[in-house]
Amino acid sequence: MAKDIGIDLGTANVLIYVTGKGIVLNEPSVVAIDTRTDKVLAVGSEAYKMVGRTPVNIRAIRPLKDGVISDFDVTEEMLTYFINKLDVKGFLSKPKIMICAPTGVTEIERNAIVQAAEKAGGGQVYLELEPKVAAVGAGMDIFQPRGNMVIDMGGGTSDIAVISLGDIVASKSLRVAGDKMNSEIANYIKQKHNLIIGEHSAEKIKIEIGTAKPDPENSKEMEVRGRDAVSGMPRSITMTSDEIAEAISDTVQQIIDGAKDVLAVTPPELASDIVDRGVMLTGGGALLRNIDTVIADALTVPVIISENPLDNVAKGAGILLEHYIKDPKAAKRSKEEQK
Numbered sequence: 356m357a358k359d360i361g362i363d364l365g366t367a368n369v370l371i372y373v374t375g376k377g378i379v380l381n382e383p384s385v386v387a388i389d390t391r392t393d394k395v396l397a398v399g400s401e402a403y404k405m406v407g408r409t410p411v412n413i414r415a416i417r418p419l420k421d422g423v424i425s426d427f428d429v430t431e432e433m434l435t436y437f438i439n440k441l442d443v444k445g446f447l448s449k450p451k452i453m454i455c456a457p458t459g460v461t462e463i464e465r466n467a468i469v470q471a472a473e474k475a476g477g478g479q480v481y482l483e484l485e486p487k488v489a490a491v492g493a494g495m496d497i498f499q500p501r502g503n504m505v506i507d508m509g510g511g512t513s514d515i516a517v518i519s520l521g522d523i524v525a526s527k528s529l530r531v532a533g534d535k536m537n538s539e540i541a542n543y544i545k546q547k548h549n550l551i552i553g554e555h556s557a558e559k560i561k562i563e564i565g566t567a568k569p570d571p572e573n574s575k576e577m578e579v580r581g582r583d584a585v586s587g588m589p590r591s592i593t594m595t596s597d598e599i600a601e602a603i604s605d606t607v608q609q610i611i612d613g614a615k616d617v618l619a620v621t622p623p624e625l626a627s628d629i630v631d632r633g634v635m636l637t638g639g640g641a642l643l644r645n646i647d648t649v650i651a652d653a654l655t656v657p658v659i660i661s662e663n664p665l666d667n668v669a670k671g672a673g674i675l676l677e678h679y680i681k682d683p684k685a686a687k688r689s690k691e692e693q694k
Contacts, residue, residue, distance in 0.1 A: 357445035357478065359680065360438070361453045361672025363488075364468065366419045367510025367533060367639065369399070369433070370666065372673035373443060378666050380437055384510075386429050387415045398436040407553040421530040422457040422485070422512035423464045424471060434475035449478030453676035455485045455668055457512040459528030481679055485509075485668060486516035487523055489637040492671025493661035497521055502625030503632065506614060506650070507668065508640025510534050513610050517621045517629070525620045527613045533639050536561055536603045543602035545584060548592050552581035560594060566644040567607050569597040596644070607646070611653045618654065633657030637667040 361372040364384070371380040382399030389396055391412050397405065406415045418429035443450045452472045456465060465482060472480045489507040490497050497503050498521040507514045510533045516526035537557040544550050544557075552560075556579065564575040575596040583590045614634070618626060634656055636647060641664035651658040661667055 357448040357450040358443040359451040359453075359673075359676055360441070360443055361488075361669055361674075361676050362434075362455070362472065363668035363672060364419065364430075364434075364454055364456075365509050365668070366417065366422055366512070368665075369437060370669035371437060371441060372669040373441065374673055374677060377673075378669050379441060381665070381669075382437070384419050384433065385415055385417055386433050387413055388429070390414055395432050395436075398433055407555060420511060422509065422514075422528070423460060424467045427467055427471060430471045431474050434471055438476045444476060449476060451479045451481070451676060451680065452477035453481045453483060453488075453672040453679070455483055455488045455672055457528040458484050458486060458514050458516060458523065458526040459512075459530075460484075481676065483672065483675055484514075484516070484523060484526075485512075486514040486526060487518055487521075488671035488675060489514070489661075489667045490516075490518055490635060490671065491674050492667030492669070493635050493637050493664075495635060501632070502621065502628035504614075504617075504621075504629045504634045504656075506610065506634060506636050508532050508610065508636070508638040508643075508646075509668075510639065513613065513638075513640065515610075515613050515617045517617060517625055519625055524622065524625060525617050527617050529609060529613045531606045531609050533558075533561070535606050536565070536640075536643075539606060540565075540599060540602045543598070544579065544581070544592075544594070547598075549584040550579070550581040550590060550592055551584050552579060556581065560599060561603075561643070564594065564596040565599045565603070566596045567600060567603070567646040567649040569600045570645065571597065607649060610640075611650060614650065614654055630656055633659050635659055635661055637661045637664045639665055 359374045363370040383403035385402040387397040387402040418426040424430045486505045490505040495503045497518045503518045513529045513532045517524045541557040564577045580591040647658040
């Protein structure tokens with residue numbers, strides 16, 4: 356018997372939830388390919404280690420950009436590898452798959468995601484919108500007639516939505532999130548310190564000393580190594596968390612502005628629910644220090660960080676899949692609403 360699975364197909368990471376088991380896979384969305392032979396050399400964690408460290412003939416590719424598929428064949432290879440690794444297929448049956456997409460996804464992008472999951476070995480494939488799935492994974496009861504607001508900050512996109520009665524009432528998908536913060540950190544260090552660093556280093560800095568607002572009393576420091584932009588020689592500098600806050604301030608502000616835009620078009624009754632219940636933060640971006648207080652101050656509503664923000668989408672996909680299998684009419688309604 357095939358085991359049904361929920362997939363968080365993220366720009367930065369792929370997480371897979373198997374019904375009855377929970378989250379069983381969490382690996383970077385990276386595939387290493389030999390450009391001479393087009394042969395896949397590594398997928399996931401092994402491929403991620405190669406980013407920025409490969410010879411000319413080996414390319415480490417991220418097949419998803421801004422939450423959608425930018426390289427269909429490589430995405431298919433990646434999903435096939437992960438699904439085979441989990442051994443979820445039955446003797447004669449294929450697993451049902453619930454997979455997620457950002458709210459701003461087009462019909463063509465939607466079809467590409469479903470097609471990739473089918474070709475990778477899925478039986479019936481359901482597609483659901485990311486903030487809705489993240490809200491379910493964060494433990495919110497979205498099927499009641501009350502307003503739930505979620506901000507899901509991933510690698511490629513930040514999805515903001517107000518949900519009531521199991522459907523999205525108002526939403527916005529921004530193509531600024533964790534990856535954008537990484538590139539802002541790298542650009543800031545290059546401009547201010549004449550030091551060139553790679554993608555890995557920028558992400559490590561964000562995770563270790565990143566903060567959404569300057570906090571001189573609790574400032575952290577970190578040694579950063581890279582290549583001098585002038586001499587080309589290796590060099591190291593010391594960065595502070597306050598500098599990182601300055602570097603990523605644009606992205607943080609864009610997410611806040613997006614949340615304000617969504618609240619501005621939310622019906623008053625649901626907006627009053629959000630004042631009482633607060634905003635749920637999910638996704639890797641929710642782990643950024645002080646991000647909750649910065650958003651709460653800007654929106655003047657409480658902001659809660661979900662328990663396991665990185666797992667919410669995959670977990671929610673698994674829960675919704677079980678809900679749809681028990682209630683096929685709900686899946687049909689969801690498909691019609693998305694059209």
